[in-house]
Amino acid sequence: MKRKNKPENNNKNKTSRREFLKKGLLAGAGTVLGGGVVGSFNAFAESGDTIKVLGPDGKVMSVDKSHLKEIGARTEKQMQKEGRDGIPGRKWVKVIDLSKCKNARMCMAACQNAHQLRPDQHHVNVLRMDRGGETAPFFMPKPCQHCDDPPCTKVCPVDATFKRQDGLVLIDNERCIGCRFCIAACPYSARIFNWTEPKDAEKYEDVEYNVELNVPQKKGTVSKCLFSADLLRIDKMPYCVTACPNGVYWFGDENENAVTNGTTKETVNFKKLLKDNAAYVLMPELGTEPRVYYLPEKDRMFPFVYEGSTELKKDKH
Amino acid sequence: MINHKNITMKYININRKVTALLFILMTFSTSLNAQWNIPKEAKNSIPPVEATYKTVEEGKVLFQKNCISCHGIPGKGENNKAINATDLGDESYQLKHTVGEVFYQFNTGMGAMPSFKNRFSEEEKWHIAFYVKSFDNSFKISGERIKTLNANLKMSINDSDKTIKVTATVTDDNGSINAAANTKINFYVKRIFGNMPVSEDIKTNEDGIAVFKFPDDIPGDEKGKIKIIAGFEDTDRYGKNTETAEVTWGKVLHYENPNLKRTLWGSNKRVPVWLLITYLSVTLGVWFVIFYVAFQITRIKNAGK
Numbered sequence: 001m002k003r004k005n006k007p008e009n010n011n012k013n014k015t016s017r018r019e020f021l022k023k024g025l026l027a028g029a030g031t032v033l034g035g036g037v038v039g040s041f042n043a044f045a046e047s048g049d050t051i052k053v054l055g056p057d058g059k060v061m062s063v064d065k066s067h068l069k070e071i072g073a074r075t076e077k078q079m080q081k082e083g084r085d086g087i088p089g090r091k092w093v094k095v096i097d098l099s100k101c102k103n104a105r106m107c108m109a110a111c112q113n114a115h116q117l118r119p120d121q122h123h124v125n126v127l128r129m130d131r132g133g134e135t136a137p138f139f140m141p142k143p144c145q146h147c148d149d150p151p152c153t154k155v156c157p158v159d160a161t162f163k164r165q166d167g168l169v170l171i172d173n174e175r176c177i178g179c180r181f182c183i184a185a186c187p188y189s190a191r192i193f194n195w196t197e198p199k200d201a202e203k204y205e206d207v208e209y210n211v212e213l214n215v216p217q218k219k220g221t222v223s224k225c226l227f228s229a230d231l232l233r234i235d236k237m238p239y240c241v242t243a244c245p246n247g248v249y250w251f252g253d254e255n256e257n258a259v260t261n262g263t264t265k266e267t268v269n270f271k272k273l274l275k276d277n278a279a280y281v282l283m284p285e286l287g288t289e290p291r292v293y294y295l296p297e298k299d300r301m302f303p304f305v306y307e308g309s310t311e312l313k314k315d316k317h
Numbered sequence: 318m319i320n321h322k323n324i325t326m327k328y329i330n331i332n333r334k335v336t337a338l339l340f341i342l343m344t345f346s347t348s349l350n351a352q353w354n355i356p357k358e359a360k361n362s363i364p365p366v367e368a369t370y371k372t373v374e375e376g377k378v379l380f381q382k383n384c385i386s387c388h389g390i391p392g393k394g395e396n397n398k399a400i401n402a403t404d405l406g407d408e409s410y411q412l413k414h415t416v417g418e419v420f421y422q423f424n425t426g427m428g429a430m431p432s433f434k435n436r437f438s439e440e441e442k443w444h445i446a447f448y449v450k451s452f453d454n455s456f457k458i459s460g461e462r463i464k465t466l467n468a469n470l471k472m473s474i475n476d477s478d479k480t481i482k483v484t485a486t487v488t489d490d491n492g493s494i495n496a497a498a499n500t501k502i503n504f505y506v507k508r509i510f511g512n513m514p515v516s517e518d519i520k521t522n523e524d525g526i527a528v529f530k531f532p533d534d535i536p537g538d539e540k541g542k543i544k545i546i547a548g549f550e551d552t553d554r555y556g557k558n559t560e561t562a563e564v565t566w567g568k569v570l571h572y573e574n575p576n577l578k579r580t581l582w583g584s585n586k587r588v589p590v591w592l593l594i595t596y597l598s599v600t601l602g603v604w605f606v607i608f609y610v611a612f613q614i615t616r617i618k619n620a621g622k
Contacts, residue, residue: 089539089572090509102431104400148575153582163582165574237510245386245397253509255570257536260510263386267511301431 076208080172083211083229086164092227093167094143094241095250095259095273097295101126101139102246102302110243114228116217118199121192123225124240130312137304137312138297141248143240144169144190144225145282145290152182152191161222167254167291168227172211176221183222187286191224237262246301254291353427355418362417366440368447369460374553376448379441383433391452400429411453420446468497468555470547472562479531479566483547485521487555496525501550504529506543506567515545537567 050062074082103126111123124143130136146169153161153169160175161182171182171191183191198204198217207216212229228238236242241249241262252259252270260267273279277295284290304310366372384405389395392406403410414422423442426432433442450456471484481504485497502519505512515535521527529547537543545562549555579589 086576088574089570104429106399149580150582153584159584162584163576165576235509245400247386251510255536255572256508257534258506258508258511258513260508264382265511266382267508267513269513301436 079208079210079212080174082233083170083172084162084164086166086168086229087232088165089255090166090232091254091291092146092232093252093254093259093270093291093293094146094227094238095270095279095293095295096141097248097250097277098138098140098297099295099300100246100248100302101141101297103128103139103306104245106243106245107141107240107249110239111225114215114239115213115223115226116198116200116204116215117192117223121194121223123190123192123223128306128312136297137306138300139304140294141240142188142190142282143292144227145188145288145292146225146227148289148291149287151185151187151286151288155181155185157181161224164229166232168229168232169224170211170226170229171214171222171224173214173218173221173223174209174211176218178220178222180222187283187288188290191222193222194219353422355421359417359421360415362420364416364420364443364446366443368416368450368456368458370458370463371460372444373447373451373458374463375441376444376446376451377553379437379445380448383436384445387430391449402429405449406452411450416446416450416456419449423449463553465556466497466554468549469558470502470549470560472545472547472560474562474564476564479533479564481529481531481545481547481562483521483527483529483560485525485527485549485555496523497521497549497555498523498525500555502527502529503548503550505546505548506535507546507561512546531564531566533568535567536570537565539570539572541565541567541569543567 050064052060052062105126107124108122108126111117112119112121115123117123124141127140127142129138129140146167148163148167150163150169153163156162157179158175158177160173160177161169161171163169178193180193183189183193194217197219201216201219204216209216210230212226212233214223214226217223228236228240231238237251237260238249241251244262247261247263249262250259250268250270250273251262252267254270257270258267259270259273273295274293278298279293279295281290281293304312306312385395387397387400387402388405389397389402390406391404394404396402396404405411420442422430423445424432424434426434437445447458451458467488469486469488471486473482473484475482483502485500485502486494487497488494498521500521502516502521503514504516504519505514515532516529519527519529531545535543542563542565545564546559547562548557548559576583576587579587581589581592
């Protein structure tokens with residue numbers, strides 16, 4: 001795919017020109033995925049035909065077809081292979097500090113933006129919780145726990161959902177047959193199902209499927225939190241982590257024993273943070289070994305206020 | 318580990334879409350419509366501590382840790398517009414608010430802004446208010462302005478006992494080099510998303526020399542390689558110069574790809590042996606019984622002929 005097209009070849013016959021245009025489209029897709037760059041603007045004569053591509057910032061741009069050239073865009077095959085293998089030597093962990101969450105929901109918005117989700121579809125969801133009795137309610141962001149012993153991958157009949165070597169549990173929408181066994185198996189209700197055509201389906205029509213981003217989403221398949229595997233590949237923290245305005249999220253590599261706060265960018269000792277703050281995991285009795293840790297809602301920064309009330313309205317059954 | 322069976326994952330029984338919408342509307346309406354209601358006493362309240370360049374610097378440190386996530390660095394327009402946070406360096410803000418009012422706002426909180434009343438001591442809160450007001454030219458700060466010196470760090474690595482000796486020097490205007498004595502030096506190790514501090518309270522001596530003993534429990538890569546960064550704690554006085562060294566003192570990472578093990582959660586290729594044997598023997602057994610029965614039936618049929 002790295003072969004370069006010379007301008008004289010493009011004008012010689014129709015077949016090679018068509019091939020070239022195809023590659024141009026690929027390059028357009030590449031820019032969306034952050035893997036490609038549209039360059040060499042003066043290398044070719046203008047053909048007069050324009051093509052609309054998605055720029056890296058999400059804007060639709062119009063570019064002359066002859067200006068498009070593929071530079072190192074990853075093919076779907078490559079993305080699939082890398083996406084299954086994971087990043088060697090890493091063990092991603094997330095720490096969620098409940099004492100700092102005030103239900104700002106910036107994490108959810110950033111996540112939905114990145115993964116082509118509607119506002120009612122959650123990879124990460126902020127729940128209203130209490131621990132029963134007279135305990136005070138609190139907010140709890142709940143992403144996929146990326147279990148080390150995931151119940152969901154065990155039940156998949158087509159090997160669509162899998163565990164990677166760096167600890168992430170991902171799903172391949174190209175393989176998924178929509179049986180939803182994994183949704184039933186997940187004790188944390190972390191998975192969602194695309195019951196309808198996904199948001200902006202026509203906008204993503206020509207985009208190459210990226211298994212590390214679950215974009216484009218596909219109707220009739222399952223989707224889930226990916227810890228923003230596409231960003232981790234370029235050494236960046238997940239979308240939700242950096243979007244939080246209140247310093248709720250810490251993210252890092254367990255092998256490095258360090259986590260970094262998405263808001264303050266402060267880096268601390270991971271195990272010391274857990275020890276000093278009495279961290280816990282959700283439902284440890286199930287033996288799922290989650291990779292998401294919670295710090296209890298002690299010394300809160302914000303009072304619990306939801307819909308004008310400081311009490312949690314209980315469901316009436 | 319604490320048993321958290323008590324955690325109940327309850328959703329409130331309203332359509333989630335409506336909830337989300339309601340919520341967004343609510344956050345916006347509270348943060349946009351709420352008004353600061355600052356009592357008149359706050360305007361003229363006199364700070365119990367003096368505003369000096371030193372206290373302003375202390376406020377700056379606290380401000381950077383706790384406030385810039387929403388307000389940004391004052392005067393740079395980095396404020397979070399989505400939650401209606403103010404750029405505190407803005408002239409319109411500075412002209413309207415005295416230092417007492419800044420203190421009051423910080424103390425009380427409003428809408429999206431939390432109250433910091435119990436988070437800091439009285440003094441610390443005033444220091445932050447001083448820092449905010451330091452962007453107002455008419456605000457009086459006493460004492461001497463801190464001048465950033467032309468300082469440098471030099472690292473020498475001692476592999477045998479895992480120590481790093483740092484020599485801190487200051488070059489003055491005349492070009493003569495002096496030792497930077499009694500100043501705190503911070504040591505960090507490079508991690509994927511940032512630098513993690515690993516030293517506590519290390520100060521240079523009279524000759525500008527500080528010695529750092531590398532802890533044993535810091536993980537490195539598969540060869541134990543690790544990057545150590547040294548810098549001045551007091552960056553306003555000594556500047557942001559840092560010095561980096563690569564050593565092999567980290568704990569060696571024994572990395573094993575867990576996906577190569579045979580596990581229940583793995584794919585078909587990595588199925589546990591016991592499961593494979595059980596499954597195959599059950600399947601073969603069932604097929605054997607079927608064939609055996611069919612064989613016997615044909616034998617009975619043949620015998621009847």
